[in-house]
Amino acid sequence: MSTLKIPISSLDHVQGNAKAACTLVEYGDYECPHCGAAYPLVKQLQKHFGKRLRFIYRNFPMTQLHPNAQAAAEAAEFAESKGKFWEMHDLLFENQDRLGSDLFAELASNLGLDPGELYRALAKKTFTDRVRTDFTGGVRSGVNGTPTFFIDGQRYDRPMDFDTMVKAIEESIAS
Amino acid sequence: MPALLSPGTPAPDFALPVTPDQKLSLSELRGRPVILAFYPADWSPVCGDQMALYNEILSEFQKHEAELLGISVDGVWCHTAFAKDRNLHFPLLADFEPKGAVSKAYGAYFDAAGISERALFVIDKDGIIRWSYCSPIAVNPGAEGILDALEALEK
Numbered sequence: 546m547s548t549l550k551i552p553i554s555s556l557d558h559v560q561g562n563a564k565a566a567c568t569l570v571e572y573g574d575y576e577c578p579h580c581g582a583a584y585p586l587v588k589q590l591q592k593h594f595g596k597r598l599r600f601i602y603r604n605f606p607m608t609q610l611h612p613n614a615q616a617a618a619e620a621a622e623f624a625e626s627k628g629k630f631w632e633m634h635d636l637l638f639e640n641q642d643r644l645g646s647d648l649f650a651e652l653a654s655n656l657g658l659d660p661g662e663l664y665r666a667l668a669k670k671t672f673t674d675r676v677r678t679d680f681t682g683g684v685r686s687g688v689n690g691t692p693t694f695f696i697d698g699q700r701y702d703r704p705m706d707f708d709t710m711v712k713a714i715e716e717s718i719a720s
Numbered sequence: 721m722p723a724l725l726s727p728g729t730p731a732p733d734f735a736l737p738v739t740p741d742q743k744l745s746l747s748e749l750r751g752r753p754v755i756l757a758f759y760p761a762d763w764s765p766v767c768g769d770q771m772a773l774y775n776e777i778l779s780e781f782q783k784h785e786a787e788l789l790g791i792s793v794d795g796v797w798c799h800t801a802f803a804k805d806r807n808l809h810f811p812l813l814a815d816f817e818p819k820g821a822v823s824k825a826y827g828a829y830f831d832a833a834g835i836s837e838r839a840l841f842v843i844d845k846d847g848i849i850r851w852s853y854c855s856p857i858a859v860n861p862g863a864e865g866i867l868d869a870l871e872a873l874e875k
Contacts (some may be wrong), residue, residue: 547862547864550864563869607772607773607774607776608776609775609806609807609808609809610771610772610807618845680776681777681780682728684777684780684862684863684867685864685866685867686863687862688807688862689741689770689773689860689862690769690770690772690773690860
């Protein structure tokens with residue numbers, strides 16, 4: 546079974562309690578429809594487990610399949626540099642069917658960020674390496690498509706539905 | 721079914737169609753590492769697709785100067801359409817006639833279904849198999865095993 550090779554660090558996007566009983570890591574792509582479907586599922590899991598669950602999102606854009614995935618990931622990293630990562634992450638998934646530079650500008654404005662600065666960051670590839678680092682780390686950990694989840698460092702290969710994932714997280718907490 | 725060829729075995733040579741009018745043989749690639757990725761079929765679901773994943777990480781394979789070849793029993797026209805649709809940048813070989821002959825030679829043929837197994841081989845620059853792995857047919861094996869094997873070649 547594949548295990549997470551890149552430890553959680555200060556470079557990660559983390560939601561929730563550092564001392565949580567369980568850590569859920571997602572490698573995702575903002576343009577992947579399965580990730581779009583998993584987005585509300587993760588929210589449900591977070592609500593269900595509360596302080597017992599910590600969630601980490603890492604970038605895994607499938608750029609040859611999804612032309613906007615890399616730029617979307619970089620837009621979220623731009624938002625991170627302004628302290629608005631999760632807001633942008635959520636908005637990107639909630640507007641997955643409209644991904645593109647117009648949407649990125651619109652979302653930046655909605656979050657009080659400067660769209661011009663975002664465009665410049667994309668043009669200068671300011672966050673390209675940041676996204677690629679997540680990607681290559683994912684490859685080394687056995688990420689085999691998107692989304693790939695790790696529960697306490699073990700790749701989750703079972704069906705992605707609420708009940709099955711709740712059970713897997715509970716098993717991990719109990720073990 | 722014969723067992724998957726194991727490390728230390730010379731890789732059986734083959735020549736398979738790579739386009740409607742072109743064949744590629746393994747021996748042409750002697751001198752650099754080769755990754756053979758046998759897979760069951762073109763057109764499996766999009767985002768979890770093994771070939772799409774390898775396509776994304778070709779640059780990691782190229783750091784080791786390795787050549788990646790995908791092989792299934794699909795015909796060349798099917799491969800051509802699939803590669804175009806998925807924007808694949810590496811060759812797909814058609815183990816189509818006689819059906820599955822190369823897959824069988826590598827111990828990577830699933831008789832009951834008439835398709836290649838999800839089997840991976842890393843072959844060194846001298847044509848010797850250095851690593852092989854067969855994944856359950858429903859499980860995309862990812863790429864970490866290939867990258868570990870390519871790194872081991874350089875040690």
